[in-house]
Amino acid sequence: MTAVDPRRNPYSPGAGRPPAALVGRDAEMTEWAIRLDRIEGGLSIQPLALYGLRGVGKTVLLTSMAKEAESRDWVVAQIEAGTDKSLRATLGEALYGPLSDLLRPSAGRRLLRALKTALSFKASYDSSGAWSFGLDLQDAPGGGADSGSLETDLAKLVKDLSAAAAEAGVGLAILIDEAQDLSQEELVAVCATAHKASQEGWAFLLCIAGLPSLPKDVAEAKSYAERLFAFHPITALPTQSAGDALVVPATRAGVRWAAAAVAFTVDEARGYPYFLQQYGQEAWNNASGEVITILDAQVGIARGRTALDNGFFRARWDRATKAEQGYLRAMAEDGDGGSASGAVARRLHRKPASLGPARASLISKGLVYAPEHGRIAFTVPGMADFIARQPDPD
Ligand SMILES: Nc1ncnc2c1ncn2[C@@H]1O[C@H](COP(=O)(O)OP(=O)(O)O)[C@@H](O)[C@H]1O
Ligand SMILES: [Mg+2]
Known part of the structure; x- marks a missing residue:
């Protein structure tokens, strides 16, 4: 076996595949560690929001942050929005394992309350599959995270879980990837919960990550959200x-x-x-x-x-329909820097409004995003060049 045997290849191209060396993200990891320290010290924090193009390393950074919190025995849930499941279900399921890990024979009052609240949250999206933490929670306080209003239920869940975590000297960390794919209701609920948490000093640390449209999406969800988060652009490495x-x-x-x-x-x-x-x-x-x-x-x-x-x-490319590929080709003329929607329409000899559905579909497929109103850009670096290399359709 030579040194450069493919079996020992240390590189890891692929979505979310942790690199052998996570480099150039010390600032973000330090920000994260400071927040963990502050919460462990009973201080309040500002939640984090990471945004950037596909392939810059948002997911692996989130994973590294989650690992750091786990290594401190925090209650940690790392989830991804935009799958076919709701935030409610994804988050509920992700919390089961970490909550079970908190169980002690001498479970305190706050932990019992948190478990009961988590059970009610579970019941709100899944009436059949009951969890059991192997405890009789009949007489425990808590529950009620099944009102049907996500904003109310999420806040209740996070409040009770952070209190239980704080009782154990740690905190609750929730990391949400692909946050641009949260529904409006979900994004509003997440912002409102983080807002309450920072006002009331819950032991709760939130980090959301998504495409460069995330700051705009967040600001549109809640007017105060622009100031609620500490935003970090994640870019190509120096x-x-x-x-x-x-x-x-x-x-x-x-x-x-x-x-x-x-x-x-x-x-x-x-x-x-x-x-x-x-x-x-x-x-x-x-x-x-x-x-x-x-x-x-x-x-x-x-x-x-x-x-x-x-x-x-x-x-x-293959995810786009023929008509959508036409739209992408027209965008590609502007290179990677993005296009004015009006200019794309002119190139296609169409009225901008008539291209609305194609544009919306491309956004929901995650191929393009709107950096600001009236503009559109590719979510992956180098997409314009790739399209230029594709043979013409006819
Ligand atoms: N800081 C980094 N140092 C080295 N490699 C990285 C770094 N960040 C990401 N990568 C690599 O880049 C690729 C894309 O990372 P990923 O987290 O999936 O990006 P994103 O979520 O932003 O689309 C993966 O192969 C990963 O191993
Ligand atoms: Mg990712």
Whole structure:
């Protein structure tokens, strides 16, 4: 087995696949740790909101934050919006395990209350499958998180769970990925709960992550929400960190990258984590010795491009109907920077209003987002170039 055996390849292209080295996110991890410390010290915090394009590393950052909280024995739920399940059901199910972990033979009053409230929350979306925490909660206080109003029920759940967590010297952390896909009602409920929590000092830490439209979505849901969250843009990595994303995992495996190969790969990937992982993986598989050379990098990038075209980009392109692909082609003329909706309509010789449904469908499929009113942009970096490489439809 050579050092660069594919079996030992440390790179991990793929949605949400944790990288061997999570680089360039120290500021966010520090912000998170400070919040955990503050809550453990009984202080209030501002919830976090992360936003950025697909492939920049929001999900793996959320996972890393969740792990940090778990390592401190917090009650942690990391969930994803926009699946076919409601926030209620997704969150309820995600909390079962961590709540069971809190169980002690000498469960305190606050814990019993939290468990009973969680049971009522569960009953609000699932009348058949009852949970049992193996305790008789008949005479316990709590419950009532099944009024049917999500805002009321979520606040009750979070309040009682944070109180139980605080009793154990920790807190409750909820991390919501793809938050741009929360329904209006869900987003309002999440904002309202976080607002109450920070006013009343509950031991509750929220982090939401989503596309660059997230700040706008949040502001539209609740007028105060703009000031409620600390917003962090998650972007491509600066040169040094991008190089580290390639070099650190290799060094650990006893493999060296030639300096020119690093510079070239970082440049070609434009610092985007997903592309770095893909190119790194291919360069490694192409290398034969203990050093990844510039030639390995060049071949790796060419193969990596093909892999991205056939996967990362193709998967999105194929999700669009023919008419929607026409819309995307018209957008692609403006490159990655986004387009004025009016300009796209002119190119297609259509009235902007008549393109509303195509635009809305592309947004709900997660292919494009509205950075501001009257504008539209791709959710993945490099999509415009990919589209330019696609053969014409006729
Ligand atoms: N900070 C980072 N350092 C190194 N690789 C990263 C980093 N962030 C993300 N990646 C890699 O980039 C890819 C995309 O990450 P992901 O979290 O799915 O992005 P997003 O959720 O923003 O679409 C994954 O292959 C992951 O391993
Ligand atoms: Mg993600």
